[in-house]
Amino acid sequence: VLKSAAKVPSKILDLMDGFRASKALFVASKLKMFDHLRAKGPLKAVDIANEVGTSVCGTERLLDACAALGLLEKTPQGYSNTDSANTYLTSDGEYSLHGYIIHSNDHLWPLFTNLESAVKEGSRQNHRAFGKKEEDLFKDYYQSQEVKQRFMAAMHSIAHLTARDVATAFDLSQFKSACDLGGCTGALAHELVQIYPNLKVTVFDLPEVIANTSYFQPSGQHTAPVTFVSGDFFKDNLPEADLYILSRVLHDWPDEKVHVLLSKISAVCKPGSALLVAEIVLDEQKTHPPRAVLQSLSMTEGKQRSGSEYKQLLEKYGFTDVQIKITGNLLDAVLGFKENLSP
Ligand code: SAM
Structure with a gap:
């Protein structure tokens, strides 16, 4: 008697192939194949290979993989x-994810290659991936100009894509001034001044970052300018504001x-001023959304938190x-108001 065929575990098979799919996306992006196709497509594999300087057979396989993954269309005229792909994968589109894809390929991929050691040791694997000792995450990124630019481009691509959701998660029109601590390229700040024209927004970040923000500023926009201030939010005085913002900052740091940081913010907040936190908020079981749970595997000393954990954390510091x-998008938002202690 023939046994009935085992059901194909398609979810598991997809996960087994996930790393191949990610790498195909990363390499096609890094070689700027989506840029060439937007400029001149449809193109045959041989044309792209000539433009990019790659082998014809390798290029054809990569393009077919991208077509199989739904990133490209393949017709008799070419790819x-x-x-x-036009919107998110070309390197210069407004909502390009190119920066984050290159960061994923060049930085996260080598770290995740060492995931087994990361789990055994419970620590980030910079020394194995890049031959460097464990250091402050950002000192690490900012040691080389190239890595810094890459990291800033990665932050910018996600921040720009999520800025509207974060800026409109709550009505912030009651605030006159905001300070985005660790605000990097100013992507969220620019969205805030567009949505709330009366809001004065300051971006506060490390000097190495502030010195490199000019490349990321929107051109030809007729909104109030954003102010950039350099400093270290653990050591220096924070600019005055009645709304402080921490977007994708808390998850990086140990308790x-x-x-x-939260003690400092709480100390400078006047009653009625507020703190806006933008992070992926986990469900109470801490298994959803998977994006946040997978991010934790980088083993930074920080952690992802659930809604009740963020609430408790803010309350602990007087919010x-x-x-x-x-x-329901890439980043969620948490808002707390500084307690009015006067009777
Ligand atoms: N807020 C941006 C966003 O949501 O895209 C950037 C998030 S990035 C993960 C963390 C930011 O915090 C970086 O821009 C980094 O330079 C900044 N940062 C790290 N340490 C800092 C410090 N000690 N003082 C000020 N900014 C710092």
Whole structure:
């Protein structure tokens, strides 16, 4: 008697192939194949190979893989970008994810190659991936100009894509001034001044970052300018503001550093001013959304938190009426108001 065929575990098979798919996307992006196709598509593999300087057979296999993954269309005329590739995968599109893809390929991929050691040792694997000792995450990124630019481009691509969701998660029109701590290229700050024209926004970040922000500024925009201030948010005085913002900052740091930062913010906040945190908020089981759970595997000393954990954390530092907005997009938002201690 023949046994009935085992059901194909398609989810598991897809996960087994996930690394090949990621790498195909990364390499096609790095070789700027989507840029060439937007400029001149449809193109045959041989034309792209000539433009990029790659082998014809390797290029054809990569392009077929991209077509199989739904990133390209293949017709008898050749390969062309899908709409989504035009929008997100070309390197200079407004909502390009190119910066984050290159960061994933050049930085996260080598770290994740060492995931087994990371799990055994419970620590980030910079020394194995890049031959460097464990250091402050950002000192590491900012040691070389090239790595710094790459990291800033990666942050910018996600921040620009998520800025509207974060800026509109709550009505912030009551605030006159905001300070985006660790605001990097100013992507969120620019969105805020567009949505709230009366809001004065300051971006506060390390001097190495502030010195490199000019490349990322929007051109020809007729909105109020954003102010950039350099400093270290653990050591220096924070600019005055009635709304402080921490977007994708808290998850990077161990509890002691989070304590220093939130104590400082709480101390400078006047009653009625507020703190807006933008992070991926985990569900209470801490298994959803997978994006946040997978990010944790980088083993930074920080951690991802659930909604109730963010609420407790903000309350611990004197913020009340804490509200959480799950945007259903890349970043969620948490807002708390500094307690009014006067009777
Ligand atoms: N807020 C941006 C976003 O959501 O895209 C950037 C997030 S990035 C993960 C963290 C930011 O914090 C970087 O721009 C980094 O330079 C900045 N940062 C790290 N340490 C800092 C410090 N000690 N003082 C000020 N900024 C710091």
